[in-house]
Amino acid sequence: MQIASDIMNALKKRMPKHSFGVPKEExxxxxxxxxxxxxxxxxxxxxxxxxxxxxxxxxxxxxxxxxxxxxxxxxxxxxxxxxxxxxxxxxxxxxxxxxxxxxxxxxxxxxxxxxxxxxxxxxxxxxxxxxxxxxxxxxxxxxxxxxxxxxxxxxxxxxxxxxxxxxxxxxxxxxxxxxxxxxxxxxxxxxxxxxxxxxxxxxxxxxxxxxxxxxxxxxxxxxxxxxxxxxxxxxxxxxxxxxxxxxxxxxxxxxxxxxxxxxxxxxxHTGFSPAVENICYLLQQKVLEKTGNGRIRFGDKSYLIGQFRDLYLQDNHIRETVDQMVLDQFRSDLEGRRK
Incomplete structure (x- = not known):
């Protein structure tokens, strides 16, 4: 629009060292x-x-x-x-x-x-x-x-x-x-x-x-x-x-x-635990299921929470799978809150 161009030219006279354009991610x-x-x-x-x-x-x-x-x-x-x-x-x-x-x-x-x-x-x-x-x-x-x-x-x-x-x-x-x-x-x-x-x-x-x-x-x-x-x-x-x-x-x-x-x-005695943090989040969101004896079901197997934590730390495939589950659930939950 011509008016936008006119305003920009007027502002450049007042602020010659400033640039004008489209806002960008800071x-x-x-x-x-x-x-x-x-x-x-x-x-x-x-x-x-x-x-x-x-x-x-x-x-x-x-x-x-x-x-x-x-x-x-x-x-x-x-x-x-x-x-x-x-x-x-x-x-x-x-x-x-x-x-x-x-x-x-x-x-x-x-x-x-x-x-x-x-x-x-x-x-x-x-x-x-x-x-x-x-x-x-x-x-x-x-x-x-x-x-x-x-x-x-x-x-x-x-x-x-x-x-x-x-x-x-x-x-x-x-x-x-x-x-x-x-x-x-x-x-x-x-x-x-x-x-x-x-x-x-x-x-x-x-x-x-x-x-x-x-x-x-x-x-x-x-x-x-x-x-x-x-x-x-x-x-x-x-x-x-x-x-x-x-x-x-x-x-x-x-x-x-x-x-x-x-x-x-x-x-x-051990500091932060990303494994427990992610596992507990998935349990709260009911993405992971607990069996009657308190074990965590993952795929066709079940584990004690300590065993599953150790697997998360040792097995790259399980860690990547759990991390992706966290990402997918977070985005799904966020989308649900926005509706």
Whole structure:
């Protein structure tokens, strides 16, 4: 249409350095979370899927809800692709044993660990990586654990300009200033994944509920926000506590639907189990059938869940078949909800 051409020419005079055209997909690369179901939930069954490169992702929740465990799982997936991890430990609470349990390589070639002193140090490190390594062919995962443990340097040095400002407000102002500068935009289109871990705190106001204590900048600029929670994972026979069911609830999602929930089994002695996660999903959806004695029917045979889990891990054909069943059922379930 002539009017469209006229408007474009007029805008080019006002914004000569801007390009105009058809909107395109903003994310071109994704890093798997290690959970097939969570990946599928993020992009509504599209492939590839996972956490978007060049974007900010937030994991938040109450203490011991699985935030750090999921972040470490993502780190492991990056390392499996030849990538590396930068872990900014504001809390000074990193657990090497937990990282090793999940399968993270803590060698210096694959894992850089530091304990930043102030918020500016963290933001400066992120900006440095975004500016200088946005063309890296291998994934780079930057984890801030946690934003709740950071304060601006001025506040920590007892600067008179912020002495009457609550620490959460000082942090919120500095984050707002940094995001407005667009410092992380350098990473757009890259294989850099930025994960902010945040804690929930109680709002003292009546009916305030829980909230993250550092303003709304992170929630506004995040491409994806996952709220984590945990419940006990018990032995069905003896009732012994074996681990936790970690639930990731999609609260904000610019790449697909919101409010989907994914349950991931985490065992205290072995870590995450994709096999059990997928098998339990298929049992819940009644794609796999349990016999009267609690065995799982697969084809013309039946197995104990432990036997079937081991087969999943050892037999490529069974693993590919189960994974395809998960994909088909997820897409079928999604299509049914849309009707």
């Amino acid at each position: 994310e071109t690369w994704f890093l798997t979370t290690g959970s097939r179901l969570l990946d599928l939930s993020i992009r509504d069954g599209k492939s590839p899927s996972g956490l978007p490169g060049g974007r900010l992702v937030e994991f938040y929740g109450l203490p011991s809800s699985g935030k750090t465990a999921l972040a470490l799982r993502v780190c492991r997936e990056a390392q499996k692709q030849g990538g590396m991890v930068v872990w900014l430990d504001a809390e000074r609470g990193f657990e090497p044993d937990l990282a090793r349990l999940i399968g993270v390589d803590l060698g210096q070639e694959a894992f850089l660990y530091t304990e930043p002193y102030g918020l500016e140090h963290v933001l400066g490190a992120i900006e440095e990586i975004a500016e200088n390594y946005h063309e890296s062919p291998a994934p780079i995962v930057v984890v801030v654990d946690s934003v709740s443990g950071l304060n601006p340097m001025a506040y920590m040095m007892d600067d008179s300009t912020v002495k009457d400002t609550p620490p959460a407000a000082a942090t919120a102002k500095e984050l707002h200033r940094w995001f407005r500068r667009g410092a992380f935009w350098y990473a757009s289109g890259s294989k850099i994944v930025l994960i902010f871990i945040s804690h929930l705190t109680a709002d003292p106001r009546p009916y305030g509920g829980d909230k993250t204590p550092h303003g709304s900048s992170i929630s506004f600029y995040a491409r994806l926000r996952l709220r984590m929670s945990a419940t006990d994972l018990k032995d069905p026979e003896g009732g012994k506590r074996l681990g936790q069911w970690l639930t990731a609830r999609i609260v904000k999602n610019k790449m697909g639907s919101k409010y989907a929930e994914t349950e991931m089994p985490f065992y205290f």
